[in-house]
Amino acid sequence: MELVDDEYLDEELTDETETERQARLDTEVELDELTAEFVAMLVDKLMVVVDTLSGHPLYHYQRPFARRLIESVIIGDGATITALFSRQSGKSETVANVVAALMIMLPVLARIYPDLLGHFKEGLWVGAFAPVDDQADTLFSRIVSRLTSERAVEIMAEPEINDALKGKGRTVTLRSGSLVRRQTCHPRAIIEGRTYHLILIDECQGADDRMVNKSIAPMGASTNATMVFTGTPSYEKGVFYKAIQLNKRLASRRGARCNHFEADWKAAAKANPRYGKYVKKEILRVGEDSDEFKLSFRLMWLLEKGMFTTREVLDSLGDKSMEAVKYWHQTPVVVGIDPARKQDSTIVTVVWVDWDRPDEFGMYEHRILNWLDLEGMDWESQYYRITEFLSNYNIFAIGIDVGGVGDAVASRLKVLMPRANIVELGSMAGDQSKRWKHLNQLLERRMIGWPAHAKTRRLRTYRRFVQQMEDLQVEFKGPNMMAEAPNETGAFDDYADSLALACVLTQETQMPVMEVANNPFY
Template identity: 30%
Template sequence: MPGARTSPTLRRALTDVEDFSATLVPGYRLRPYQLPAARAIIASVLGREGRQFAVVFSRQAGKDELLAQVVAFLLVRHARRGGNVVVAAPTFRPQVALSRDRLLNRLRCNPLTAGLTTVHDGYVVQVGRASARFLSASPGANARGQTADLLLVANEAQDIEPDVWDAVFDPMAASTNATTLFLGTVWSRQTLLARQMRFLRGQEARDGGRERLWLVPWVEVAAELPAYGARVRARIDQLGPTHPFIRTEYCLEELDGEGGLFPPHRLVQMAGDHPRRHRAEPGRRYALLLDVAGEEEAGTGPRAFDDAARRDSTALT
């Protein structure tokens, strides 16, 4: 909150996101590979540059932590002046709720913002006059009418329908030309995330390489977190380096499989990690089940928010 009486340490924390993270959220301090993207996003917001960015980290490497701390930094900086951040995710539960709760935790774990942080209507996190609104990008969600004048975010953008984003969310930044951030996992060329990555690569090429896209595969994370590297190597040994899950989630490679019966993300959902059996075990019964084009019934609880659950499909198990 610039202008308030603060120590030099706190003034630095409100100027640079690395100091903010180290001083106010020391238990979740941002790692070196997270900082370049965080700084560029914040600079664009503070400078009202209206730039677009994409951040793609290997699985469990901290993209959501980066998002939480960038949003926390912006809310603190704009607590007196005001401003809105809009964060969209494919489903409200669990994805939107998890992002909201992570931001709340980071804001409440330090004395500077704990007393200023409130929650409204279950989806609005407020710090002073600044707010972050967490919205579902499910096709059936009622998300229209919001305005993002600080930052507009598509989290897990690979699972957000491009038509929904273009019609419902992108206009939220139109009147302000707010900075826009896409985060997610690489799948195929058909996703919203892949589309934006291609666009940003083209922009980087045209303006001399000004960075807009950050890709951090598992080997870069492992260089700073040896335990992470050991875990991923074990998964590679188990599944093989060409497994779709390894190639997309850890190596950040697009799979060109949309032309087949099952797109890459469906193949990953169908794959199991149980040991393969080449023959029946004595004394056990086995069943071959065929469900022809049967739509899953409406679920309850968190499953009801999963758009992938209700589809016409034929299943052989």
Template identity: 60%
Template sequence: MGTRTTPLDATEHELTLGVPEESEPAANSLDDQALIEDIISKIILVIDDLSGHPLRPYQLPLARRILESLITEDSAKITALWSRQSGKSETVADTVVGAAIMLPRLAKLFPKLLGKFAEGLWVGVFAPTDEMSETLFTRITGRLTSERAQDVLADPDIDDKLITRGKLLRLKRCGSHIRKQTAHPKAQIEGQTYHLVIIDEAQAADDKVLNKSIAPMLSSTAGTLCMTGTPSYTKNGFYEQIQKNKREANRKGRKTDHFQVDWKEVSKHVPRYRKFVESEKERLGEESDEFKLSYRLIWLLDKGMLVTSDRFDALGDVSMRVVQEWHRSPVVVGIDPARKADSTVVTVCWVNWDYPDEYGYFEHRVLNWLDLTGMDWESQYYRIVDFLNHYNVFAIGIDAGGLGDVVASRLRVLMPYAQIVDLKSDRTNQTKRWAHTMDLMSKGLVIWPAHAKTRQTKNWRRFRQQMEDAELTYQGPHIIVAAPEVDAAHDDYVDSLANALYLTADIAMPEAEMHNSPW
């Protein structure tokens, strides 16, 4: 490499210092984590040297997570939803090239941890069409054929050579190869084995091809799947995986597998990008479909979702925190009793009884939630009563039928001062409930706390996730709102909120003293 000093010059010494090969820790042990982090950091240094500039702060987490998943064999399904021209392809390409060069080399030093890369890193680059896959593959090819990469490959410690054959890039000595393939439904693509599969423009990928043909290519290697793209008008496997990754991130000890970068985040680090997008915003309009999809990362699913992320943010009051106690005016409460894996959720809503709008609708504000998970019902009753004693409860709405009947009967005994309302659960009555909820939200008459500290709480994160997950469907004259039929998706917070809101549609207004709103 001449006189130019690169991270490669120190990599082997630094990684092996104090960790001789014969004492290499067992893969995935607690002692191994520090070594894994060190390996990742050294590969990042190589990536930065190959590209000629460090990864930007918003690029680094995605690169590190891909490397971590490859090393730990956790078979992660990583999603990246980034605005157009934000450096997504560059990040993935740099990470793939750095890993293809370094992992086989490091496998000789740490055979227990990285032994599966002894014959190379195998990468498949897919997109819905062959033309789409060309974008990322060209970026990878350009990085591997660059002068910097050639210097690295010529280093005596690396001593490798790039061989290009149409849709295949191969490092001759270490065995790493990167193959471009299409994810088109009519393509015959079975038969390959990969450690890492990248699906670019995943919003347009065919779910059947992904699940039947592509994902099994990772089975024998416990490989990593990385899906990248931008929003669309319809749901698909990419959207569902994003939602799943967001839900899983709320669980204790789980890794972050979704990485979202909108134009504002990129603009903090790339002034020219801000300048261009600002001009596009003026040309297209901030509320245009094109700008929402390409730069604001908004899925345009209005006809199929109860509330979009954009609408959810609009209904949140960033100055409002949860209210732990309220006795100045009557509140309404909705309870969704737990069924099997679900949680019992109690939602308390303040109502502006004194100022209905011209149609008789009241403003509602969510004051607080109680989430009871994994608790027997005898204990739940008293937790609910204790929680609601902090509020001036006017009425409590509970789904009638099944467990709801039992809960309502018990609370009538424990809380004789409150109206316990049985809400029928047949489709006709559910339609009325959801129609009322949707009317209130469309008029901006449902508001929830969104203070920065509130947004950090587990209850708020679950509330947001379930509200944005809730699917809206029409079956004849009926409206049905429910969680998607996927693992870890629930609608307890959604049902609980709807039960509380419907109480103001069917119950006579209570007498309340005049008071100033605290908001």
């Protein structure tokens, strides 16, 4: 299980803007003592209905997840609940049982408790999503199976409930108005505008960020819908991973509700011995350390296989005793400039190099001294801002990607900085691969670092650098290693590009060596 260290948790909470802090306070739901007791009693009663519908009680590791789902829908806190369960351990089964019980019971309870549940008087509206239609059908069919079971028919036939199945197809409707609709969240799908009280996304590790955030989440805007993300780990970060990490961070706050739930194969095996025997056979068949087993049963995110680096590596390389260095003339430094393209920022990264102590492979230790982020600034202003910034350092070489507008930037800086050694670096696949591989080697050998002092961690430049490095995805195209930001809104790789451009200079060029000799004429 991936954990985030406490110091980082505290930093994340203290670094929020005033607008974010106010938004968090405005959306938190705090219940008085009597209401909290009543909600807990109501959850208990509904859990009895859940067990009755399923025909057997939920397992111990499923119950906290089920209770939180019910509570969120009742109090209307609009939570995003994440459940990371091992394969075939019953995550979809838990969701199906809870949803079926809520669809039947909430319209009835809305008549009895109109102040708390009156918005369900016309039924509970549920959207069941998954990356592809077949996956969506898995969760949807389980919900329908519960609603059409003999136990469900008996419960709905009770005089106090008096409900029944009204329609069946891609949308299943009850006479009370409750409905569940099957939809895909494939990025190419055209999703009609719907309104839901509860949004379910199964196999969420494969869901498209943009589709979830832009098209699906707004379907719960008018109802402050609860969203439930279920799935297993993957090779890359996405909306599921980010939601899990956010829930872990928020759970560290005093009095916060837990919105993330995990159950690996060992937790499931304690409740179901047959499941344990199956998984142990898988250990013999594929191996406990195989990617398949780690992803499916051990709940391990294999980010290093699809990501350029990981949060753990980034945290370990940050020097918490070092602040950003604004002036440095003692030794020559290298600089990388990634010119802005459209919505990107122009990023300048200054890197100190330990020229005197190369390792046995001729690689030097690198350390970022400072960053310059020129966002939303016209090019004429950028040129002079760059030269002003770099005048504070003893520069050995400046690397610029000459693809796109880079050649014009290099030409202009050669005029403005005639004494600087400006190196024009190509943007072909082979050129890019060379610098990404070099940066990757520096990370693996722990021969690179950056300032991570508490004051530095509050800077926008630091936060953007860490976020972009963490988001960077890697792809191999033949022999070439390519790294880039994920194809989603708000994801960029300018800081990583700038760093790679600076570091490759220590491989491309050699630091001049000064020889000392006696003067024969003196």
